[in-house]
Amino acid sequence: MIASRLLKIREKLHPGVTLVAVSKTRSNEEIMQAYNAGQRVFGENRAQEMAAKFEELPGDIQWHMIGHLQRNKVKYIAPFVHLIHSVDSFRLLKEINKEAAQNNRVIPVLLQFHIAREDSKHGLQEPLPSFLTDGSMEIMKNVEIRGVMGMATFTDDETLIREEFRKLRSTFEGLKQGVMSGNTAFREISMGMSADFLLAQEEGSTMVRVGSDIFGERKYT
Numbered sequence: 686m687i688a689s690r691l692l693k694i695r696e697k698l699h700p701g702v703t704l705v706a707v708s709k710t711r712s713n714e715e716i717m718q719a720y721n722a723g724q725r726v727f728g729e730n731r732a733q734e735m736a737a738k739f740e741e742l743p744g745d746i747q748w749h750m751i752g753h754l755q756r757n758k759v760k761y762i763a764p765f766v767h768l769i770h771s772v773d774s775f776r777l778l779k780e781i782n783k784e785a786a787q788n789n790r791v792i793p794v795l796l797q798f799h800i801a802r803e804d805s806k807h808g809l810q811e812p813l814p815s816f817l818t819d820g821s822m823e824i825m826k827n828v829e830i831r832g833v834m835g836m837a838t839f840t841d842d843e844t845l846i847r848e849e850f851r852k853l854r855s856t857f858e859g860l861k862q863g864v865m866s867g868n869t870a871f872r873e874i875s876m877g878m879s880a881d882f883l884l885a886q887e888e889g890s891t892m893v894r895v896g897s898d899i900f901g902e903r904k905y906t
């Protein structure tokens with residue numbers, strides 16, 4: 686079931702687009718079904734749940750943190766996290782840098798931007814956050830900014846969703862041609878979930894985060 690759903694999604698992916706299988710709330714058995722179908726990239730939204738799964742599951746899984754991350758939880762995932770999608774403040778970025786240094790590594794991150802109508806969604810508000818221009822990044826040797834992430838409004842209105850994805854794409858392009866220019870590592874646009882990943886790909890997504898289309902409906906978030 687999980688394997689065949691995964692294959693169906695893979696068939697729809699554009700070349701070069703990374704599929705993050707969102708495994709929050711899913712059991713190790715469910716995750717292993719996807720793993721055995723070849724999936725290696727998984728996304729979680731809670732630090733301790735992700736750390737527990739990292740301990741119990743195969744070591745070649747790449748764990749992505751996709752949910753809101755509290756600063757005091759960074760330490761649980763710093764030793765192994767592959768990519769943090771949800772950096773929405775300089776304070777959080779500083780904490781990730783500190784924990785990464787303690788683990789002798791560089792942690793790749795995405796900047797999460799607020800693109801949705803809803804107030805509840807986290808994310809940076811300004812398309813050019815001041816910490817990127819005021820010299821703050823010079824001491825950040827243990828984080829690498831790989832791109833941007835965003836979540837569209839939860840709605841059936843395709844026009845609105847498309848507009849929001851375009852906004853994220855243009856934020857990405859603005860940074861790429863501006864403050865991040867010459868930085869070849871800055872190349873990811875994480876957008877699109879089960880309901881809207883086809884739209885997101887059309888608007889330039891390089892990473893889609895798909896949960897329920899692979900694992901079925903969630904009982905809780």
Ligand SMILES: *Cc1c(COP(=O)(O)O)cnc(C)c1O
Nearest residue numbers: 707730751878879894895896897
């Ligand atoms: C849960 C979640 C997803 C996946 O949602 P589905 O609708 O199950 O595909 C994607 N991104 C984030 C940030 C999430 O929290």
